[in-house]
Amino acid sequence: MVYLTYLIDNYDNLPEIMIFMHAHREAWHHEEPLNRDAAEMVKRLSMERVVRNGFMNLRCDWTPGCPGWIHPHTTQENSEKPEEASVLKGWTDIFPSIPIPGVIGGQCCAEFALSRERAQAVPRSHLIYYRDWLLRTNLIDYYSGRVWEYLWHIIFTGQYVYCPAERVCFCDGYGLCFDDDKPFLELKHLGNILYGLRLELDHWRKKEQEVASAKKERNFTALAKMEVPKMTRKQQIEQEIQQKRAVFDEMKNAAFARGRDPRVRARIAGRPWKEGDGF
Numbered sequence: 001m002v003y004l005t006y007l008i009d010n011y012d013n014l015p016e017i018m019i020f021m022h023a024h025r026e027a028w029h030h031e032e033p034l035n036r037d038a039a040e041m042v043k044r045l046s047m048e049r050v051v052r053n054g055f056m057n058l059r060c061d062w063t064p065g066c067p068g069w070i071h072p073h074t075t076q077e078n079s080e081k082p083e084e085a086s087v088l089k090g091w092t093d094i095f096p097s098i099p100i101p102g103v104i105g106g107q108c109c110a111e112f113a114l115s116r117e118r119a120q121a122v123p124r125s126h127l128i129y130y131r132d133w134l135l136r137t138n139l140i141d142y143y144s145g146r147v148w149e150y151l152w153h154i155i156f157t158g159q160y161v162y163c164p165a166e167r168v169c170f171c172d173g174y175g176l177c178f179d180d181d182k183p184f185l186e187l188k189h190l191g192n193i194l195y196g197l198r199l200e201l202d203h204w205r206k207k208e209q210e211v212a213s214a215k216k217e218r219n220f221t222a223l224a225k226m227e228v229p230k231m232t233r234k235q236q237i238e239q240e241i242q243q244k245r246a247v248f249d250e251m252k253n254a255a256f257a258r259g260r261d262p263r264v265r266a267r268i269a270g271r272p273w274k275e276g277d278g279f
Contacts, residue, residue, distance in 0.1 A: 001131065001134055003020045003152075004127055004130055004131040004134070005131065006018075006020075007119055007124075007127050008124060008127050008128055008131065011119075011120070011124045011127070014116040014119055014120065015116060016051070016115065016116050017047050017050050017051065017113060017114070017115055017116070018113065018114045018115075018116070018119065019042060019045070019058075019112075019113045019114075020110075020111060020112055020113075020114065021038055021041075021042075021058065021111045022038075022109075022110075022111060024038070025037060025038045025039060026038070027109075028195075029059055029108055029109040029111075030059075031059065031060060031061065031170075031174075032188075032191030032192070032194065032195055033170070033174075033176050033187065033191060033252050033255075034174065034176075036195075041058055041174070044174045044175055044176075045058070045113060045173065045174065046172060046173055046174065046175065046265075046279050048278060048279040049172050049173050049279070050113040050114070050115055051115050051117075052271075053115075054114070054115045054117060054118030054121075054156065054157070055112060055113070055114055055115075055118055055152075055153065055156040055157050055162075056112060056113045056114075056169075056173060057106060057107040057111070057112045057152075057153065057162075057164075057169075058111040058112055058113060059107040059108060059109060059111065060107065060164075060166050060169035060170045060173060060174075061107065061166060061188075062107060062163060062166055064080075064081070064108050065105060065106050065107045065108040065109075065150070065163075066105045066106065066107055066161075066163035067105045067161060067163045068103040068104075068105045068161060069081060069084075069103075069104065069105050069106075069150065070083070070084050070087050070103065070104035070105070070150050071084065071102065071103055071104075072084075072087045072088045072091055072100050072101065072102075072103075072104060073088060073100065073102065074088075075088065082142075082143070082146070083143055083146030083147055083149065083150070086139055086143040086144075086146070086147050087104065087147050087150065088100065089139070090133075090137070090139070090144070090147040090151075093133055093137065094129075094130060094133050094151070101160040103160065103161065104150050104154070104160050104161065105150075105160070105161035105162070105163055106150055106152075106153040106154075106161070106162045106163060107163065108149060109149060110145075110148065110149040110152060112152055112153075112156075114156060118156050119156070121156075122155060122156065130155075134148075166184075166188075167181060167184045167268065168268060168269050168270070170184070171259055171264070171265055171268045171269065172265050172266075172268065172269040172271075174259075175256055175259030175260065175265065175279075176252065176255045176256055176259055177255055177256075177258040177259035177264050177265060177268055178255055178258075178268075179258075179268065183251065186251070187248065187251045187252065187255070190244060190247065190248050190251070191248060193244060194241060194244055194245060194248060197237050197240055197241050197244070198241065200237055201234065201237045201238065201241065204233065204234045204237070205234075208234075262277065262278055262279045265279055
């Protein structure tokens with residue numbers, strides 16, 4: 001609703017580049033090499049790539065969403081993608097004259113950058129119609145919003161499956177450049193491990209706070225039922241994070257240094273480049 005309203009209200013006076021993001025700064029769906037931080041994503045985002053492509057999903061990782069996530073003809077709800085069964089109804093209402101595709105794919109999670117040229121390629125009347133659907137649909141927000149999560153790339157690229165290669169997206173989009181898949185996948189795997197360790201550490205820290213609070217209140221009944229934090233495991237996690245983070249940061253910093261060369265970005269993206277082109 002907010003994204004569409006902004007485009008509708010400012011249609012004739014849009015800036016050259018727009019970034020549509022959630023209100024939260026940190027999120028699981030933000031990228032680990034960018035500290036899962038919206039501010040870092042915006043800071044490193046290549047405006048040149050946005051202008052070249054017109055549309056760029058801010059998430060490069062294919063999971064979830066790519067290469068084929070939504071099967072609109074499915075009528076049975078899948079707990080991993082509860083929106084899937086709602087897309088069929090949404091599609092027939094939103095695009096009544098367009099046949100329903102067999103599959104829809106695009107990186108989650110409804111955060112993207114858009115050029116003015118690409119935005120204005122969609123008639124304002126269409127944007128108003130889309131917003132009206134949100135107002136009149138009998139789908140609850142939880143489902144109507146998720147339906148739109150996998151429609152943005154269709155609206156602005158015309159492709160049902162839009163999944164730019166992860167390594168290219170990171171390099172040309174954010175300047176995190178690897179020449180080969182192997183070291184890139186190693187960084188990605190290490191980043192997933194670090195994220196899992198941080199979640200586990202947060203779990204134990206929360207348990208510590210709960211125990212400390214119960215002791216302070218002398219709530220012995222609650223204490224008897226609590227999971228007592230294992231200090232050795234907590235210390236082990238902290239040490240493991242420190243060790244793995246050092247390796248991760250070394251690989252990441254080298255990749256960002258590599259990406260400062262616009263020729264490298266162009267080569268990895270598979271696009272032509274000549275002196276003076278910039279990024």
